[in-house]
Amino acid sequence: MSLNYTKKTLDYFLKPKNIGEIKKPDASATIGNMVCGDQLNFTMKVEKGKIKNIKFLSFGCASNIATASVMTQAVKGKTIEEAKKLDWHDIVKDLGGLPQQKVHCSVMAIDGLKKLIKDYEKKLKK
Amino acid sequence: MKIYLDNAATTKLDGQVRKAMLPFYKEKFANPSSIHFSGQKNNLILEDSREKIAKNLDTTSDRIVFTSGASEANNFIIRGVMEANQDKGKHLIISAIEHPSVYDLAKDLKKRGFDVDFLPINNKGIVEVDKFKKLLKKDTVLVSIMAANNEIGTKQPIEELIKLTKENGSYFHSDLVQAIAYEDISIDKLNLDFASISAHKFNGPTGVGIAIINPKIKINPLIIGGGQEGDYRSGTYNLAGIVGLSKALEISCSQRKENRKKVKEVRDYFLKQLKKEIPDIKINGCLKRRLPNNLNIRFEKIEGEAILIELSSKGIEVSTGSACSALNLKSSYVLMALGLKDEELNSNIRFTLSKDTSLADIDYTITNLKKIVKRLKSFSPIK
Numbered sequence A: 001m002s003l004n005y006t007k008k009t010l011d012y013f014l015k016p017k018n019i020g021e022i023k024k025p026d027a028s029a030t031i032g033n034m035v036c037g038d039q040l041n042f043t044m045k046v047e048k049g050k051i052k053n054i055k056f057l058s059f060g061c062a063s064n065i066a067t068a069s070v071m072t073q074a075v076k077g078k079t080i081e082e083a084k085k086l087d088w089h090d091i092v093k094d095l096g097g098l099p100q101q102k103v104h105c106s107v108m109a110i111d112g113l114k115k116l117i118k119d120y121e122k123k124l125k126k
Numbered sequence B: 001m002k003i004y005l006d007n008a009a010t011t012k013l014d015g016q017v018r019k020a021m022l023p024f025y026k027e028k029f030a031n032p033s034s035i036h037f038s039g040q041k042n043n044l045i046l047e048d049s050r051e052k053i054a055k056n057l058d059t060t061s062d063r064i065v066f067t068s069g070a071s072e073a074n075n076f077i078i079r080g081v082m083e084a085n086q087d088k089g090k091h092l093i094i095s096a097i098e099h100p101s102v103y104d105l106a107k108d109l110k111k112r113g114f115d116v117d118f119l120p121i122n123n124k125g126i127v128e129v130d131k132f133k134k135l136l137k138k139d140t141v142l143v144s145i146m147a148a149n150n151e152i153g154t155k156q157p158i159e160e161l162i163k164l165t166k167e168n169g170s171y172f173h174s175d176l177v178q179a180i181a182y183e184d185i186s187i188d189k190l191n192l193d194f195a196s197i198s199a200h201k202f203n204g205p206t207g208v209g210i211a212i213i214n215p216k217i218k219i220n221p222l223i224i225g226g227g228q229e230g231d232y233r234s235g236t237y238n239l240a241g242i243v244g245l246s247k248a249l250e251i252s253c254s255q256r257k258e259n260r261k262k263v264k265e266v267r268d269y270f271l272k273q274l275k276k277e278i279p280d281i282k283i284n285g286c287l288k289r290r291l292p293n294n295l296n297i298r299f300e301k302i303e304g305e306a307i308l309i310e311l312s313s314k315g316i317e318v319s320t321g322s323a324c325s326a327l328n329l330k331s332s333y334v335l336m337a338l339g340l341k342d343e344e345l346n347s348n349i350r351f352t353l354s355k356d357t358s359l360a361d362i363d364y365t366i367t368n369l370k371k372i373v374k375r376l377k378s379f380s381p382i383k
């Protein structure tokens, strides 16, 4: 089986970005993958329509941790509308590619982001 | 620094074995089926290797068929016996934790109209004789149960199972691939009809193995062609491989007792240190009835592939049954058969030692593992 991670993916796995949990977040979301059993928890702080801070916890493999790192790095400081435009292809590209069976990990990170934004918008309406 | 703890996957080629093989890649390249003198000289070496192998397995040379490995041997024996003995019946029994070359083959045979039963294991990773008795039928042709498992190293009570199978008038096959390096196995005393062996699991070369057959039992060949191996298996001889297998088996058998003791001591030290340094670990499968080189450990709340990749970044090489590491993203069916819960399936690491694994290797592994587990746990969402 080919499971060659790029150096960048390994770096993000070994030194992940935005690890942790924000206290009193403006939104939170948990996403799991029924296929591989992995799980990501996101928390986010929003200020003036911009993502001020975003953090994650992971029960997952190297690419799960790396893709969540890239995703959170990419949306930090962006407006909610800008964040909505982030696509899993962007994550794969940023990492210099992912093994084929690992592409779904990037999709999971994006799904987590969508769920997080939905939670934020729901709370905003209240 | 490189610490190889994946010896159930493959082992390092022994230097003496390599040396024994080299002439057959150089001047002694002739085909053992050729009639000229170089060919016939090699034919003598081929038959001499067969004799030596038979002796080390405590059987006769007419029962040895050379193959490309154990996957082929398993396919040849199981398919060959089931297809050739349909007058006897269509029923096959295998255990739920056989290697894919048995397990998936049995599923294929089922699709093709054979009647297949999968004997479950208990939560210790061992099949139960009483359950086995209930599965035996009048038309049971073949039973295939491994001597020891490749993932969790548990040993099956094959002596008893063979006896019951024979009393039922059925044939018995055992995949000996993982057991052969550590268990004293006599094919004839065990009264085994069929067995599979692979050279690369005991410091021999890859791409060569043995199907032990019983010439009195009907079997169809898997590979048809030039008629080598008494028509049981066609294909030009891999003489270098066969010589290597013979040498590796000779060394392995002569050192078996000593290796078993040595490896077990190091493995037991490993487990003791693991328990001391890392909280909440669980052992998958029975520790007692297990190969001396195997430890399959569950680390709570963290994912197996992540552990594996980080260990690998430190030069420590292991394997995992985690879904994340599988091409089909399915967790290990062996661990499922053990009864692990969904949330437990993806946190397991298999460590398989060799006779060369030292206490210092274990200390280095423990030091790193401790840090890795701590780091991964620090951001696990599972409380």
Ligand SMILES: Cc1ncc(COP(=O)(O)O)c(C=O)c1O
Pocket (backbone or CB within 6 Å): B008, B009, B068, B069, B070, B071, B072, B099, B101, B146, B148, B149, B150, B175, B177, B178, B197, B198, B199, B207, B208, B209
């Ligand atoms: C128990 C068992 N059976 C069969 C095989 C297949 O052996 P080979 O690699 O020679 O095809 C292996 C090794 O992967 C194994 O561990």
Ligand code: FES
Pocket (backbone or CB within 6 Å): A033, A036, A038, A060, A061, A062, A063, A064, A102, A104, A105, A108, B323, B324, B325
């Ligand atoms: S998140 Fe690990 S394989 Fe899916």
